Amino acid sequence: MLTLTVMQKRRLWLLLATAVSLGMVGFLWKQDYVELQSARQRQSAFTESFAPSVYQLEREYLRFSHAVDMAAHSHHPADADALDFELDLLLSRLEVVDQSLAAEDFRKTTEFTTARAQLGAAVAHADRILQGRVATEHEWMPLAQELHALAPAMNALTMRSSLVVSTEQEASYKQQVAATEAKLHLLASLAVLLLASAIAIGARQTQVERERKRLHRLHDELRLANEKAEAANAGKSRFLANMSHELRTPLNGMLGMLSLLEFTPLNAQQDDYIQTANRSAKHLLSLLNDILDASALEAGKMSLKPEPVMLSAMVADVQSLMRPVALEKRLTLEVSQDKRLHRWVHADSTRVKQIMLNLVSNALKFSERGTVRLEVTVADERPLAAGDTALVTLRVTDQGMGMSPEVLDRLFQRFEQGDASSARRFGGTGLGLEISRNLARHMGGDIVAHSVPGQGSEFVATLRLPLSGPLTDQAADVVTVRREPGTPGLHVLVAEDNAINRKYMQALLLNMGHTVRFAEHGGQAVHAVQEQLPDIVLMDLHMPDVDGLQATEAIRRLPKPYCDLPIIALTADVVDESRERVLAGGMDGFLPKPVNLHALERKLVLHFGVRGASVALPLDKVAPKPVEPVPAAVAAAPVAAEAAEAASAPEVPKPRRRFRPGDVAEHLNMGMIGELCVGVTLQGYQSLLDGVMRTDANCYTDLLDALRAGRTDALLELGHSFKGVTASLGLAALSRLALTIEKQGHSFTPEECAQHADALHDCWSTTSAICARMGFLSAG
Numbered sequence: 182m183l184t185l186t187v188m189q190k191r192r193l194w195l196l197l198a199t200a201v202s203l204g205m206v207g208f209l210w211k212q213d214y215v216e217l218q219s220a221r222q223r224q225s226a227f228t229e230s231f232a233p234s235v236y237q238l239e240r241e242y243l244r245f246s247h248a249v250d251m252a253a254h255s256h257h258p259a260d261a262d263a264l265d266f267e268l269d270l271l272l273s274r275l276e277v278v279d280q281s282l283a284a285e286d287f288r289k290t291t292e293f294t295t296a297r298a299q300l301g302a303a304v305a306h307a308d309r310i311l312q313g314r315v316a317t318e319h320e321w322m323p324l325a326q327e328l329h330a331l332a333p334a335m336n337a338l339t340m341r342s343s344l345v346v347s348t349e350q351e352a353s354y355k356q357q358v359a360a361t362e363a364k365l366h367l368l369a370s371l372a373v374l375l376l377a378s379a380i381a382i383g384a385r386q387t388q389v390e391r392e393r394k395r396l397h398r399l400h401d402e403l404r405l406a407n408e409k410a411e412a413a414n415a416g417k418s419r420f421l422a423n424m425s426h427e428l429r430t431p432l433n434g435m436l437g438m439l440s441l442l443e444f445t446p447l448n449a450q451q452d453d454y455i456q457t458a459n460r461s462a463k464h465l466l467s468l469l470n471d472i473l474d475a476s477a478l479e480a481g482k483m484s485l486k487p488e489p490v491m492l493s494a495m496v497a498d499v500q501s502l503m504r505p506v507a508l509e510k511r512l513t514l515e516v517s518q519d520k521r522l523h524r525w526v527h528a529d530s531t532r533v534k535q536i537m538l539n540l541v542s543n544a545l546k547f548s549e550r551g552t553v554r555l556e557v558t559v560a561d562e563r564p565l566a567a568g569d570t571a572l573v574t575l576r577v578t579d580q581g582m583g584m585s586p587e588v589l590d591r592l593f594q595r596f597e598q599g600d601a602s603s604a605r606r607f608g609g610t611g612l613g614l615e616i617s618r619n620l621a622r623h624m625g626g627d628i629v630a631h632s633v634p635g636q637g638s639e640f641v642a643t644l645r646l647p648l649s650g651p652l653t654d655q656a657a658d659v660v661t662v663r664r665e666p667g668t669p670g671l672h673v674l675v676a677e678d679n680a681i682n683r684k685y686m687q688a689l690l691l692n693m694g695h696t697v698r699f700a701e702h703g704g705q706a707v708h709a710v711q712e713q714l715p716d717i718v719l720m721d722l723h724m725p726d727v728d729g730l731q732a733t734e735a736i737r738r739l740p741k742p743y744c745d746l747p748i749i750a751l752t753a754d755v756v757d758e759s760r761e762r763v764l765a766g767g768m769d770g771f772l773p774k775p776v777n778l779h780a781l782e783r784k785l786v787l788h789f790g791v792r793g794a795s796v797a798l799p800l801d802k803v804a805p806k807p808v809e810p811v812p813a814a815v816a817a818a819p820v821a822a823e824a825a826e827a828a829s830a831p832e833v834p835k836p837r838r839r840f841r842p843g844d845v846a847e848h849l850n851m852g853m854i855g856e857l858c859v860g861v862t863l864q865g866y867q868s869l870l871d872g873v874m875r876t877d878a879n880c881y882t883d884l885l886d887a888l889r890a891g892r893t894d895a896l897l898e899l900g901h902s903f904k905g906v907t908a909s910l911g912l913a914a915l916s917r918l919a920l921t922i923e924k925q926g927h928s929f930t931p932e933e934c935a936q937h938a939d940a941l942h943d944c945w946s947t948t949s950a951i952c953a954r955m956g957f958l959s960a961g
Contacts, residue, residue: 192383199379206372210365217361234281235342238274239335242300245271246328249307253321265311272304284342292341296334303327319928435462457501485623489649490530492573493518493790496557499537506545512553514545518790519558525787526571526646532620533644536628537575539613540640544579551580551637560643568648572626575642584632592630593618617642664794670695671785671793674715676706676732677751678724681873681880681906682774686719688861688869689778693785694796703732710736710743717788720768722752723901730766737767747788751776774905777856845955848948853911854957866910870958873906874949880906881945884922888938896926914944 245267252259278284279297287293306324439459447455500516507514537555544553560572584592593614618628625645632638664670673695675686683699690697698715700706704727706718718736722729729750737744749770750763763771770784785793845851858866873880884899900923907915922937929937952958 192386195379195382195386199375202375203372206368206375210368213361213364213368217358217365232339232342234274234277234284235287235339238271238278239339241267241271241274242328242331242335245307246325246332249321249328250325253325259321261311264307268304268307268311275300275304287342287345290341290345292334292337296331296338299327299331299334303331457505460498461502485529485532487527487529487647489525490528490533491786492526492528492533492557492646494786495530495534496537496555497791499534499541499555502538503541503545506542507553510545510548512545512548512551514541515552515554517554517556525649526573527649528624528644528646532624533646536617536620536642536644537577539617540575540577540628540642543613544577544581544638544640547638548579548581553577553579566648570625570645570647573644573646575644576639577642578637578639580637583634583636583638584630585634589630589632593628664694664791664796668792668796670796671716671789672713673697673717673719674700674706674709675719675751676700676703676724676729677719677721678702679721679880679902679906681869682721682909684872685857685861685869685909686776688865689776689781692795692861692865693778693782695785703727703729703735706732707735707739710746711739714743715746717747717749717785719749719751719772722750722763729768730762733767749784774909776909779856844947845951848912848914848944848951849955850911850913857911867957870910870952873910873912874952874958881941884919885938885941885945888922888934888941891929891931891934893927893929893934896922896929900924900926912948915941915948918944 245264248264248267252264279288288297303324306327310320310324439455439462442455496516496518500514504514541553541555554577556574556576556578558574558576560574561569614628621628621642621644626643628640628642630638630640670693673690675683675690675697677683677686677699678701687697687699698709698713700709702724703720706720707727709715710718720729720733724732727735729752733748736746736748747769748767749772750768751772751774752763760771769788772780772784782793782795787793854866857869861869880899880903884896884903887895887899900919904916904919904923907919918937918941922941926937949958
């Protein structure tokens, strides 16, 4: 009987395993070959998925557009039921496209977003008309024009759907074919490697048998070492967890106490101290969250979280945090920024601030006299725009003890801190510079140091930061900055033809700590710029004689420095076409009316940094400067004239005993009124409201007289003026009514003029009574 040795048995099992593996590889190769043939067939004859839905959507749009066009050109009432049915069909097709899973990528295309927005607006317009059930051809005509203008976008949508489907399916099948071919090649290679491995394993089997005992001994030794390593790692984890808890507990307690302290009565200086301490604690907590993640630090996985941030605000925060340290050591801290630097960058604000704080705090720590200077500059000579990457240089110089070349060589090593005497004297872990340089290198830069013993040191950090465009009103809030008391604000020229809006802008800008002049139209604004150069011009677009765009063109034709003056548009017209017209006309920005305090401050800070921010102290402690009229003809009316206007102003009705539910929400925008009271104080808002309702009610009386007289040619200008005044003060119902009169007043019939006059009078009376009842307006 044949007896096999152990080695022979193992080789026999190896041969059997190899044969089975080869059989499995052959089976997989056959299966993949079949799949490849099937994929090639599907590639040559694929079908579209959601393109028919888009095509049907275009057909229903054309049918509905045709029906609306017929209604617009017909002198007989349109069949509302038929139009409603056509609209339902269109909406059903639109819903299919909106909810189609196959069209998910297609809905991200520019053609879809453009056509979808325009079609949604047209459908909403049609729905509003159909709710009335009976509409004339004059009401259908704007909708017919809107649908006609949508035709190119819908055609482009259909073409794009076909292209997207074709491209996606073609790419999908190509990818599937390529993957299958690669798999076949891989399986063939695997078979070859398996044969080679079997040969190699057979050769190695003899050596494995000899090494088995040695590996057994090594296994015991490794097991003991692994147990020791696990014990050490568990101890480190417990240490980090305990340290995290011990550090976070008092830090969170401090943050909680600071938050509670903010709600107690404080003067301005105490509030400033609390805000600085709060920012410091939050910054420390943010750094603690990263530093305590030891595994990430050891693995070099420092993650950056870039977002649009304002570099000047970060520098201001660093200056605010480090100023007390400098004052305590009787040092001078100077901070300067390159004016060419685009103020918005795409960066991790915590990490950039961490670098600046480390460098500045080290300079203050190792200096006993003189000045510590932080300079933020841009190395690029070319003009910079949003989307570019700027090489930002942070240069920190001091007049401290300096360092020798030997100390410089080991300065950026972990846990190194110069010499032992400085470590004992100043403390620290020696991690700050090493972490800062790693962060700088993560941002595409580096940190280098130069020093002379006894003369001071210079640290230069370079960061490559992408520039970001100005934030819109919907973007995140800017970093909170406040101008130091006593530092000069901005000299602002406001071109505005409406007296109430001038009063509002005056109160807003004075409360922010800026000086302000006014011009009633664009011609006066051009003259005022040449008389005394302001820092910035806030230019209303719609003004008599010379409008805002004409005035801007005239200023841009002036010699330097007048032509380089920043000009920001003020207008209630916020459609995209107006924004494009403003930028094409040479203006530098856009502020929608009613002007919001935070939006205005954000715009000023964007152009002027900290100088454009509000002062840190309340302005009741700072004497406001009087408004300087420009020119003399723009001066405020004499007191006698104001008294005469007040005497002729319409009487504000006394408050009713009861109002209907929802009257306040319908007539007043309480959120906006709250923002206004924050910006100009409650007394300032009451003064502005009193001007609109009593002493300067010309906008209301002129519009009411025009409606009662049937002067439709004057309703566009008067409605626009009244809309701007009421919208600026949060009088929502009056503003909506004024908008209707502005847009549709030119086509009012005498009966419609009378109806809108009565509606205006009733709305004015109710709004006045509500304001009086709420204490915004005295009832007397």
